[in-house]
Amino acid sequence: MERGEQLSGWLRERLGYEPRNPALFHTALTHRSAGSPNNERLELLGDAVLGLIVVQYLYERFDSADEGSLSRLRAHIVSGASLAQIAASLALGQWLVLGAGELKTGGDRRESILANALEALCGALYLDGGLPAAREVMLRALGPALERLELPVELKDAKTRLQELLQARGLSLPRYRIVAVEGALHAQVFRVTCEVEPLSMRATASGSSRRRAEQAAAALVLARLPPWG
């Protein structure tokens, strides 16, 4: 069987993607040591595509995380080490086209070469099938890495932490109620109560938005929780 067909077979079986233009994927897997055209331009494009896919995923999944936390999670997922690991799990190295020198020195297992090829592959998916195709394939490939992701405890907001602590003990969830809205339309102050019925706990706090007031009230309850453990 010809290389082009084999490569298409791998894309179909390992990535669930049927390429329209297999030559594009051949280029995506050609390292510059093998001459021109190679995957350097596709890598630049794929880096941008992957960046968007990952940021949107994080944006939607961690809907109360601030941009600093999202940015740190993104950096972790698209790091060279993380991408190389994913490339290895797809057995991408066997499809790399390398110059003789790189081949001799194990370039098909080098982290940067694998990570860059995965980005170039993402660029090829984008050009070949559009953003939805690239997103579907890449999120599936990133799946295990994404599932392991968790906001570090200190980055979780108070409402999330309180909810998780109560759930872990089988207690019913806290209830938030607005008890007052004061001030002019553009300088409103919200007063909100957070109540944890099974513990007979209640705290009231204020904030410049409903969400801020709820977070502040949850933080007060958290601070007063009995020492479990």
Next chain:
Amino acid sequence: MERGEQLSGWLRERLGYEPRNPALFHTALTHRSAGSPNNERLELLGDAVLGLIVVQYLYERFDSADEGSLSRLRAHIVSGASLAQIAASLALGQWLVLGAGELKTGGDRRESILANALEALCGALYLDGGLPAAREVMLRALGPALERLELPVELKDAKTRLQELLQARGLSLPRYRIVAVEGALHAQVFRVTCEVEPLSMRATASGSSRRRAEQAAAALVLARLPPWG
């Protein structure tokens, strides 16, 4: 008229975009100094969207530039100074929602605040209308900045430089011909001739691909051109 309607009018008239969810655009234009929700998360998303739009544009327009040149051009276009200038040209500052302190100190004209709001706007466009909508609006807004872009002469490839020099003198374009292809399938060497008929010039060069051989032949002709000026 209510602010929401006025904002929608501005989006329609200045950006040619009809928002489905105007509240998203209100958030995109709300600086963190004005409380929460603000535009910080949308800015992170929009930065990734804009990055992809600009990289794809450069990838398609400069189809013989290497990734280093493309990367430098991208950095130039998405720099804070460049984005702030574009935001100012759209009169975006008037729609910013700022805290009292920022308002007093001229925050609506501060470069970083304008640039970040433009990125957040791009994020809102993406969530509201998808990548095609964001691309259309942003490329139109970036238009003048993109038109001024030129690959620095030293970054242009030899074929492009030769073609531009000949065109500037009204001479017909060079002709490239493959004169030999030698070697095994995976180690082929191409020999190509570049001929400039009106100057009776011809050069032959080799390369590991047709394109490389053409570039090398063009470079030889360039080096031998008479000193025009």
